Amino acid sequence: MKQKKLILGILAALILLTAVLAVLHFQTRDKIPKGALLVSCQGKTAYVELDHLSLTEISGTLVNGKGEEKTVSGQGVALFSLASGDVRSATVVAGDEYAAAVGIEDAENAWLLLGEDGSARLIVFGDANAKRDVKRVVKVVFA
Amino acid sequence: MKHTRLRRLIFLALCCDLGLFTKRLIAPAANILTDSLHIPGGISTSFSLMFLVIAAVLAPGFGCGTLMGAVQSVIALSLGMVGSMGALSPIGYIVPGLVIDCVVFFSRKARLSDEITMLAANMLSAASAGLAANGIVFHLSGLVLLLYMAAALTSGAICGALGGSLVPRLRPILCAGLQKEEKK
Numbered sequence: 630m631k632q633k634k635l636i637l638g639i640l641a642a643l644i645l646l647t648a649v650l651a652v653l654h655f656q657t658r659d660k661i662p663k664g665a666l667l668v669s670c671q672g673k674t675a676y677v678e679l680d681h682l683s684l685t686e687i688s689g690t691l692v693n694g695k696g697e698e699k700t701v702s703g704q705g706v707a708l709f710s711l712a713s714g715d716v717r718s719a720t721v722v723a724g725d726e727y728a729a730a731v732g733i734e735d736a737e738n739a740w741l742l743l744g745e746d747g748s749a750r751l752i753v754f755g756d757a758n759a760k761r762d763v764k765r766v767v768k769v770v771f772a
Numbered sequence: 773m774k775h776t777r778l779r780r781l782i783f784l785a786l787c788c789d790l791g792l793f794t795k796r797l798i799a800p801a802a803n804i805l806t807d808s809l810h811i812p813g814g815i816s817t818s819f820s821l822m823f824l825v826i827a828a829v830l831a832p833g834f835g836c837g838t839l840m841g842a843v844q845s846v847i848a849l850s851l852g853m854v855g856s857m858g859a860l861s862p863i864g865y866i867v868p869g870l871v872i873d874c875v876v877f878f879s880r881k882a883r884l885s886d887e888i889t890m891l892a893a894n895m896l897s898a899a900s901a902g903l904a905a906n907g908i909v910f911h912l913s914g915l916v917l918l919l920y921m922a923a924a925l926t927s928g929a930i931c932g933a934l935g936g937s938l939v940p941r942l943r944p945i946l947c948a949g950l951q952k953e954e955k956k
Contacts, residue, residue, distance in 0.1 A: 636891055636933055643926040650919040651809050657915060658810060726916045727812040727909075 661767045664747045670712050670771040679743055682706045687740050689754035691762065701752060705742040708751070709733065712771040721751045721761075722768040729761040741766060780831055783946055787827035788840045792847055795820040802927075811920045812910050818898040818927035821868055822935045825893045828872045829886055829939055830946050837876070837897075841869025856909045867904045868897035886943075887936035891929055898928030 661667050666677045688702035708719055708731060719739070722728045729751060731739045738754040744764075751763040795816050802816035828837040845862035848854060854861045872893045879889035902924035906912050912920055 632885060632887060636887060636936070639891065640926075640929050640933060643922065643929050647919070647922040647926045650915065650922050654810065654915050654919045723812075725807060725810050725812045726912055728911065 659768060666711070666741075666749060666766065667768040668711050668771070669769070670716065671714055673713075677711060679747065679749055684743060687742060687752070689738075689740075689752070691752065691754065692756065701742065703742045703744075705740045705749075705752070707736070708739040708741055708769070709736040709771075711741075711769055716771040718772050720770045720772070721763050721766050722770070723763050724765045724767045727763060729763045731761065741769075779946065784827050784831060784836065784840060785843075787823040788843050788847075791820040791823035791840070792844045792853075794823070796853075806923070809919060809923060811916060811923060812912070813905065814898075814902045814920050814924040815927040817868075817901045817905075818894060818924065818931045821872070821897045821901065821928070822894055822931040824869060825872055825876075825890055825897065825932065826935050826939060826942065828876045828893065829889055829935075830943060834873055834877050837869035837872030837893075838866060839869070841865040841867075841872075844869075857905065860908050863908065864901060864904045868901040871897045871900040886939045887933070890936035890939060891932035894932030894935060895925050895928035898924045898931075 659667055662676070664679050666679060668675055668677050684704040684706055686702075687705045688700065691699045691701050708721070709716065712719070717733050719731045720728050721731060721741075731751070731753060735753055735756070738756070740752045740754070741749040742752050744750055748764070749766040751761060751766055753761045756762075798819050799816045802813075802819075805815055806813055824837050824840050827840060842862070842865070845865035848861055848865065849859075857864050875893040875896055876889060879892065884892075899921060902921055906917065906920065910920075
């Protein structure tokens with residue numbers, strides 16, 4: 630009985646801790662409107678409406694972690710076209726804080742593809758690294 | 773091969789496979805939770821680790837968890853189930869297995885009950901898996917990292933408590949052959 634109380638106590642404490650941290654996280658994270666991106670470049674931050682971007686028809690091949698190729702097409706914008714000034718890299722962040730880095734050497738292959746739900750997806754064509762397939766992009770930080 | 777040892781090996785293999793494939797089954801439900809918390813993961817791994825912890829608690833000796841983790845990593849690599857970790861995915865399987873072995877070892881030394889051992893092993897192995905994934909893939913920091921680790925610990929504790937209720941039921945079945953051989 631004492632043991633069960635201890636286990637329940639630990640569970641309750643952990644759930645409470647998770648709830649408190651979740652509330653703090655919700656209050657401190659960037660609140661980005663749906664259909665928009667938060668772009669940070671050289672100390673300046675701005676919201677960019679995805680609908681207002683000049684979209685280009687994109688088509689190319691993605692390679693997943695198993696080496697399988699998949700053709701992807703749609704409308705999107707070059708990732709580095711969102712930057713103002715000279716930048717060396719971009720960190721693309723999803724809504725769940727998953728982030729991927731893209732160097733300027735991949736500029737020609739890095740695109741933000743607009744999905745049917747209005748969200749953006751990072752595509753790096755020919756990339757064998759599955760880590761850089763980021764869905765529901767909400768923030769791009771240029772450095 | 774003695775029946776007891778064969779039964780144990782079959783049980784370990786079963787737990788190994790269950791741990792590997794149930795992660796995929798539970799992932800959609802776990803993703804609902806992680807999406808609502810705005811974290812990249814850390815919940816479904818706890819459920820898969822529960823099977824490894826059950827096997828480590830029921831099997832005698834040290835190294836069971838690490839061995840099963842290594843086997844899981846080989847199976848995952850051979851089936852292409854590498855996820856975002858890519859070629860480094862064995863680290864995500866072996867590190868939690870090692871943590872399970874260490875926790876079970878010290879729990880046995882301290883003569884803790886199976887329920888407490890399961891809870892601690894599942895919690896800490898889930899946390900270690902989360903840290904490994906963070907180091908290799910996510911690179912989270914600050915508050916979101918704390919939330920991610922708290923979610924891993926909480927889900928690990930819940931699964932550990934669930935596993936703790938299963939171990940007393942499984943132990944007589946697994947050890948039935950051993951008792952018969954001892955009587956002979």
